[in-house]
Each structure stands twice: as C-alpha cells, then as structure tokens.
Amino acid sequence: ATEVRDLDFLSSTFGGMLPGAGSYVGDVPVPQLEVVVSDPLEACGPLLNMDKVKGKAVVVKRGGGCTFGDKAVNVQDAGGRMVIVVDNTPSALQNIAASSEQSTNLVIPAVMVTQLAGDWLIKEASSSLAKAQPITLKLDPANEVAYRWMELATVQWPDDEIQRRILSRRLKEANRGAPDRLDWLDMMEAGAGVQVGGEKEESGVKSEL
Incomplete structure (x- = not known):
C-alpha cells in the first residue's frame, strides 16, 4: 500500500x-x-x-x-x-x-x-x-501551521524537568493531530530548548546557513 x-x-x-x-x-x-x-x-x-x-x-x-x-x-x-x-x-x-x-x-x-x-x-x-x-x-498551505510554529518558536522552556513536562503537555493538546509538532515537543520536553552557539536560538526569519 x-x-x-x-x-x-x-x-x-x-x-x-x-x-x-x-x-x-x-x-x-x-x-x-x-x-x-x-x-x-x-x-x-x-x-x-x-x-x-x-x-x-x-x-x-x-x-x-x-x-x-x-x-x-x-x-x-x-x-x-x-x-x-x-x-x-x-x-x-x-x-x-x-x-x-x-x-x-x-x-x-x-x-x-x-x-x-x-x-x-x-x-x-x-x-x-x-x-x-x-x-x-502535494502541497496544501495552511495559515494555522505558520501560526502554530511561530507560537512554538517563542516558547521559553524551563530548566526544571517537571515544569517542561507540564508545558509540553499543554502545547501538545493545542497541536493534536500534527505529528511534526508533537515529535518536536517530545524533543523539547527531553531537553531545555535548542542550544545554538551556547545560546537559545532566537525566532525570526532565517537567511543564513
């Protein structure tokens, strides 16, 4: 199939x-x-x-x-x-x-x-x-996808594991049915945000590398 x-x-x-x-x-x-x-x-x-x-x-x-x-x-x-x-x-x-x-x-x-x-x-x-x-x-653009990722990009992940889990659970509920976002939230829950060059990556438009 x-x-x-x-x-x-x-x-x-x-x-x-x-x-x-x-x-x-x-x-x-x-x-x-x-x-x-x-x-x-x-x-x-x-x-x-x-x-x-x-x-x-x-x-x-x-x-x-x-x-x-x-x-x-x-x-x-x-x-x-x-x-x-x-x-x-x-x-x-x-x-x-x-x-x-x-x-x-x-x-x-x-x-x-x-x-x-x-x-x-x-x-x-x-x-x-x-x-x-x-x-x-097949591409089906959806404005909600951009909105949801914009929201996720600005999340400040706490260092405390329990607090991360609570935050992740709330965000997963808002992103039900979206496998890519749920997978990403699993990774963020396991860590404390994405570290780039020693600092958490800023949200915005990417143009380099």
Whole structure:
C-alpha cells in the first residue's frame, strides 16, 4: 500500500507560488511533484544530478557553509521546480529568506521542514523502493501551521524537568493531530530548548546557513 504522510512546512519569502497550491485548477487536477534528493545534499555548489532534478521538488540539507538563497539558486540552475530545505537542528520551523539580489532572480519557491520529517523524507526518497515508485508531494498551505510554529518558536522552556513536562503537555493538546509538532515537543520536553552557539536560538526569519 502507498504510504501517505503529512509534513508541516513553512514557505520561503522568495520565489514564485508553491506548485499545486490547490488540488484543482478549474476542473483539472494539479499533478503531484516527484521528490528527489540533491547531490550534493547541502547543494552549496552546482548539482551533480541535474538529469534527475529537472521539474521536480529537490530536497537539500541546511548547512554546508552556504545560505538558503545559494541552495535555491543552485537548484534553480539545475532545473528544479522547488526546494525542500531540511533543518539540521531540532529547532522550531521558521520562514527562510535569501538576499535581495538573489530574491530578484529566484523564481522557484522553497519550503523548510523539520529535521525529523526531513530526514525521513531523505531516507524514503533515496531508497531503492523510491526508484520503482517515486515519492510524490502535494502541497496544501495552511495559515494555522505558520501560526502554530511561530507560537512554538517563542516558547521559553524551563530548566526544571517537571515544569517542561507540564508545558509540553499543554502545547501538545493545542497541536493534536500534527505529528511534526508533537515529535518536536517530545524533543523539547527531553531537553531545555535548542542550544545554538551556547545560546537559545532566537525566532525570526532565517537567511543564513
């Protein structure tokens, strides 16, 4: 049986409209995008698998010393239809941005998914089964997803384990039915927030690395 999984995503501040923003255009169904993994994975240079990414949703990993804009430019130059950026830390989802110069030239959109969801996507899209039955993507934007992640990104996690558990339980109740957010809350409950460079990561729009 075909596995269907819902993934939360937040869109970029650059690029065109997300493909397949609705299930139909008039009476014509919007085709689902095939998902492929970038080579190299962090897409900080020209893609080596250009023959496979043309017209598809290309999964790239955050990091590698380049910006989100650099990654999107490299995917666009290779003929990709859109970019799916996988976070490389268990941080809350946030919108991603590019420099003003890159934004002017970028026509493909990008989205970011959580580290857990993205690692699953990379594994599935790279599997031998995916070669026989490609992974496809249908995008259904929802304003509530952005609102919920914005709320989670600003949570101040207490150091006390019991207090974290109480806070996590309340937030899980507000995010029932959203696997990515529940998984993220499990991680936050187990720790004390995401530490980046010795400080808790600030919320906002991500543009670098």
